[in-house]
Amino acid sequence: MRLSNQWGKVSLNKVDNLSKLQEVKTVIFDKNLNRIIQSDPIFEALFENIYTLTALNGFLAQNSMLDEKFLHKLSMGGKEYHLCYQIKDKDETFEFQFFLLSDSWFVVNPTGCYDLYDQLTGLMTEKNVLSLLKHEIKRTARDKAQSTSIIIDIKHLKNINEMFGYLAGDYVLKEVSRVLKENTRGSDALGRFKGDKFFVILYKTDAHGTMQYIQKFEEALKHVNFSFNDFNFDIDLSYGVTLSKESDTIHTLIDRAHKALVKAKKSHTSNIEYLL
Numbered sequence: 001m002r003l004s005n006q007w008g009k010v011s012l013n014k015v016d017n018l019s020k021l022q023e024v025k026t027v028i029f030d031k032n033l034n035r036i037i038q039s040d041p042i043f044e045a046l047f048e049n050i051y052t053l054t055a056l057n058g059f060l061a062q063n064s065m066l067d068e069k070f071l072h073k074l075s076m077g078g079k080e081y082h083l084c085y086q087i088k089d090k091d092e093t094f095e096f097q098f099f100l101l102s103d104s105w106f107v108v109n110p111t112g113c114y115d116l117y118d119q120l121t122g123l124m125t126e127k128n129v130l131s132l133l134k135h136e137i138k139r140t141a142r143d144k145a146q147s148t149s150i151i152i153d154i155k156h157l158k159n160i161n162e163m164f165g166y167l168a169g170d171y172v173l174k175e176v177s178r179v180l181k182e183n184t185r186g187s188d189a190l191g192r193f194k195g196d197k198f199f200v201i202l203y204k205t206d207a208h209g210t211m212q213y214i215q216k217f218e219e220a221l222k223h224v225n226f227s228f229n230d231f232n233f234d235i236d237l238s239y240g241v242t243l244s245k246e247s248d249t250i251h252t253l254i255d256r257a258h259k260a261l262v263k264a265k266k267s268h269t270s271n272i273e274y275l276l
Contacts, residue, residue: 023100028093029053042083042098053094118192120170121177129191129199134250136189136201141246148210148243151257152180152198153265155236168228169196172235175224183217197261207243207274214239214272238264239272 028038034052043050050056088095118125124132133149140147154176161169173196180198184190193199202210218237226235240261242253260275267273 025098025100027096027098029056029096031092031094037093040098042100043096056096121173121192123177123181123198124189124191126191126193126199129189129193129201130250130254132189133199133201133253136203137244137248137250137253140244140248144246145204146206146243148200148202148205148207148241149253149257150200150202150210150214151193151240151254151261152200153238153240153261154196155238155265157196160233164228164231164233168231171228172226175226176221176235176237179220179224180217183213183220207241210241211272237271240264241272241274243274243276 025040025042026038027036027040027043029035029052030037031053034054036051047056047059050059083098083100085096085098088097117123123129136147139145154172157169157172160172173192177192177198180190180200184200185202187203188205189199189201189203191199200213202213205213221235221237224235226233238261240257240259240263242256242260244253256275260273263275264271264273
């Protein structure tokens with residue numbers, strides 16, 4: 001199905017001194033007749049053969065999307081989009097609004113339903129990056145395309161917190177996050193994970209491409225002077241890497257990445273470990 005490129009624009013208020021334009025599409029159901037009265041190619045592409053409100057509610061429940069915390073990655077006209085939604089339950093109609101986030105990962109969720117981004121680092125929250133991981137696993141199985149997941153750990157962050165205070169640790173987290181964002185494609189997913197770690201999903205990326213990504217990021221880190229309150233310190237990272245499999249679930253994939261990270265942290269020869 002060809003998706004239309006004609007989108008309405010919704011202007012948001014300034015957030016963090018950045019004024020964003022977001023794209024929004026609304027699908028409307030007639031609650032009395034229990035059917036769609038206004039649709040859109042986006043809806044038709046994502047929810048094939050769903051024409052009634054009953055069918056939509058069943059689909060949302062089956063795919064754990066009822067809490068409006070659904071995120072989906074969409075390729076349209078050669079451009080990558082990320083979308084979320086909100087529902088407006090009115091007297092006679094039921095509105096299903098899509099918000100398309102087209103400015104990589106640096107946008108704030110316009111629905112206000114929940115926070116997309118971690119306040120300290122500006123990266124996607126753990127819950128939301130894992131939501132994307134769930135859908136990426138499904139797409140990997142469907143398209144038989146390979147993707148990579150990485151857990152990144154800052155070595156000795158606990159020691160930095162204890163020696164220089166938690167503000168120093170927060171400073172390190174923010175700086176590493178900044179360099180990660182600058183060196184990660186907009187089509188990839190990047191989030192804060194378990195407080196002191198990061199989670200990266202590299203779409204359609206094999207082991208060779210993953211190594212190139214890590215090397216590029218490590219090279220960029222070398223040019224950062226980590227200094228806090230006149231104290232200078234070096235930052236070392238560990239990487240747990242795993243490639244997606246058709247049989248994966250979120251739990252099996254994260255478990256492999258975590259086990260690879262544990263090996264990397266214990267290794268005396270390499271800070272990168274792969275577990276396939």
